[in-house]
Amino acid sequence: MPGDTSAFGLLLAGDPALLAIVRLSLAVSLSATALAAVIGIPLGAAVALTRFRGREGMIVFLNAMMGVPPVVIGLTVFLLLSRSGPLGSFGLLFTPQAMIVAQTIMVTPIIAALTRQTVEDLWAEYRDELTAMNVGPLRKIATLVWDARFSLVTTLLAGFGRAASEVGSIIIVGGNIEGFTRTMTTAIALETSKGDLSLAIGLGIVLIGIVVIINALAWVVRRAGEAYAG
């Protein structure tokens, strides 16, 4: 690689390979966070607002799942998607889709558990009102999620942060294939193994910068939304 091969140099020069890596990282982690939100927010709100047998167990389970090591999730998804595994016929192993699946499984419990807490706290405030209005459970969930939407931004960021920063699951199910499943974090792992520590740390700083930018954008959106909503 000729020229300035520091991560910043490459980024500033618009190096297509590095940009593709950044793009893939964002695409995978944002898709996983979106999917996890679609599953996790209703799930968390439902657990917060309904009473059923085993609810306490469910809460403990969701909380505990927040701490499952990515490498365990990666290995599980790997075994499921392997050609000799039960879902092997889809041919998804070593693809970006497999990485999205693994990160979705990882992020969903985080979003569900945090949503449950947020909505449960909000429910304490709204209980009398909503009970008096005699609204159905689905309506209740929708109302509270809508009202909690600004707090839930932080929940989504927590999920995205976990997805964008992990390497354990995606390096297993993605295979770290150059130009196809190589992300910021797997590239950092690879450059470290090549002994190119300065490029690795440079990529790490670029990754941190991108995460900060996304958080700043989310913050601006949240503030604007709050101002608009009064």
Added chain:
Amino acid sequence: MHTRRSLFVAALGALLLSAPALAQDKSIVVASTTSTQDSGLFEYLLPIFKQKTGITVKVIAQGTGQALDTGRRGDADVVFVHAKSAELKFLSEGQGVKRYPVMYNDFVLIGPKSDPAHVKGMTDVAKAFQTIKDKKASFISRGDRSGTNIAELKLWKDAGIDIDKDKGPWYKAIGQGMGAALNTAQASGAYVLSDRGTWIHFKNKGDLEILVEGDKRMFNQYGVMLVNPAKHPNVKKDLGQQFIDWLISPEGQKVIANYKINGQQLFYPDATDPSA
């Protein structure tokens, strides 16, 4: 809620639609070793192959043992590794079609310049291993069933040492790739066995240097095999074989020989040597 639902449908749709689209793409998955990737060979060779054939080669870089397991599960079309005994076992299980020798380089014993065990310049690698063990000098082992790990274990045996029994705190099996092992050796002033390609390409050498090289027992042969389509019907037989045929063709062999870093050749083609 509506936008969220349509987002979900779109994401799910993209997920499902893109899978078969990717499957039609002209590409193969090659399970290979960290040494071929970390040495930079693939980065040099694959674009040339792609230009010639239009085939994208997706490389999963693992240890030899793990790469062969990837083949055994049918998750790769081709395996490109360096441990002949493990490759022959793979063939005898019916997992591979045929083994083709491709190239070789050699292993080198790396250690700190201070060389606490005084092995520098030895021409008998078994004796160097014996000395390291006697002096209880720090030694980093890959410990990951990789080709390099298998070669290292064989060298201990050649030195008359039963490493499982004789190892002490001085012998650290880290269970990671070649680069990680070199990083560890560099940080702890330890000895380590490396393939020459990864060593030349490695950028964090610090005060490590080659201490022992040139012993015939440090020969490192690479072989390539198509994963058996009879066992794994999803294997892209034609494209995979095309890659193998190109690697062992005069043209592919020349490309391998041409790969140099700082004027140093990293791999020596030997596809025409039937005993390799």
